[in-house]
Amino acid sequence: MKRAIFILALCIGLSARGQNQHNEKRTKGPAENFTGTAWVTSLVPDDSILTTIVSSVSFEPGARTVWHKHPSGQILLVQEGNGLYQEKGNRLRKIKKGDVVRCKPDVEHWHGAAPNTSMTHVAINPNTEKGVVTWLQAVTEKEYQSGQ
DSSP states (O other): OHHHHHHHHHHHHHHHHHHHHHHHTEEEOOTTTEESOEEEEEEEOOOTTTOOEEEEEEEOTTOEEOSEEOTTOEEEEEEEEEEEEEETTSOOEEEETTOEEEEOTTOOEEEEEOTTSOEEEEEEEOOGGGOSOEEOOOOOHHHHHHOO
């Protein structure tokens, strides 16, 4: 019985410790790269062996990235909520929990939450030795509302 209590306490302690470490990595997305409030949590930092960055990004309602592109592309795994995704020159695409978005290399795009709901996705950026992201101009309100 004492051993079971000890193991349970140890698991709870490790879980709480992991949660604190996870929360410490959460930062507010910088205003030059996001419109509205977005929170970025590093899940897998870049290194010279795997050359992949994995982050969780939580967008408050109406929040979005600016136009940007990735030299090696990006994969988005929508975890919660409803959002929007658009590639330059293409129609606005609605995205929701469970969707997978494949952003092709060097294609300008933006993504974020729908106007009245939040959205969280995991962003996977591979082959970071080629670079990670080039941030461009802000998505205008007209672009956000109409998808044009």
